[in-house]
Amino acid sequence: DVAPAADLRGIRGTPLPDGRALLVLDGRAWLFAHKSRRFTVLDVGSTSLFAYAQLVPTMDGRVLVAGGCAVLGQDRALPCAAAAGAVWFEPRTLLFSAGNNLAVARAGGTGFAGADGRVWLQGGWDASGAHATQIEKYGASSSVTLDDDGAVATRLASGAVVLAKS
Numbered sequence: 001d002v003a004p005a006a007d008l009r010g011i012r013g014t015p016l017p018d019g020r021a022l023l024v025l026d027g028r029a030w031l032f033a034h035k036s037r038r039f040t041v042l043d044v045g046s047t048s049l050f051a052y053a054q055l056v057p058t059m060d061g062r063v064l065v066a067g068g069c070a071v072l073g074q075d076r077a078l079p080c081a082a083a084a085g086a087v088w089f090e091p092r093t094l095l096f097s098a099g100n101n102l103a104v105a106r107a108g109g110t111g112f113a114g115a116d117g118r119v120w121l122q123g124g125w126d127a128s129g130a131h132a133t134q135i136e137k138y139g140a141s142s143s144v145t146l147d148d149d150g151a152v153a154t155r156l157a158s159g160a161v162v163l164a165k166s
Contacts, residue, residue, distance in 0.1 A: 004030045004039045009076040010051025014063060016091045022063055024049045029089070029096070047087045047096040052078060056111035056119045063089040064099065064119050066138065067106040070127075079125040082107040086138065106132040112153075114161050120153045 004023065005011070011025040013032070021032045027049050029042040050068025057063050065087040069080035084106075086099035102121070109124025109132060118139040126132040135153050153161055 007076065010069060010072065012053050012055050014055040014057055017061055022055060022089060024053055024055060024065055026051050042094055044096050047098055048085050049087060050083050052107040054109055054111045054121055056113060058113040058119060059117060061091060065089060066111065066121055067102055069107045078108050079129040080107050081129060082125055082127050102138060103136050104132055104134050120161060122153055
């Protein structure tokens with residue numbers, strides 16, 4: 001139960017279906033097993049992983065690791081210059097593989113998996129450090145941005161996605 005890094009600002013994590021958790025920070029990744037309270041270092045290969053990335057579990061069990069801070073200041077705080085890279089993590093094999101770039105570079109924010117296998121990403125900061133206002137529907141072969149400033153997307157229990165704007 002020792003922390004995987006001395007400075008954890010920007011670390012992101014998500015639970016996995018088997019009860020473990022995936023943690024990502026600055027080019028490194030770990031699995032945390034709650035029962036044994038142990039961290040396991042993962043081999044990230046040549047993939048790029050950044051602080052403040054969005055980690056989104058998908059319906060097929062994989063995790064999309066999207067964006068993050070390409071450059072962090074001394075205080076390691078947001079906003080930052082966001083990255084557009086995306087990486088897939090396969091919990092069954094413990095392998096990372098490169099995905100298509102995001103349509104909008106972003107750090108922070110939230111995301112969720114849609115019933116169609118695509119991932120919806122929203123919020124955070126863009127490459128200039130400004131608030132990312134576009135919602136992105138990220139797919140394995142393409143991404144679409146919805147230029148609807150101020151809109152929010154959420155997934156219903158049925159799997160349907162609702163966009164709302166105040």
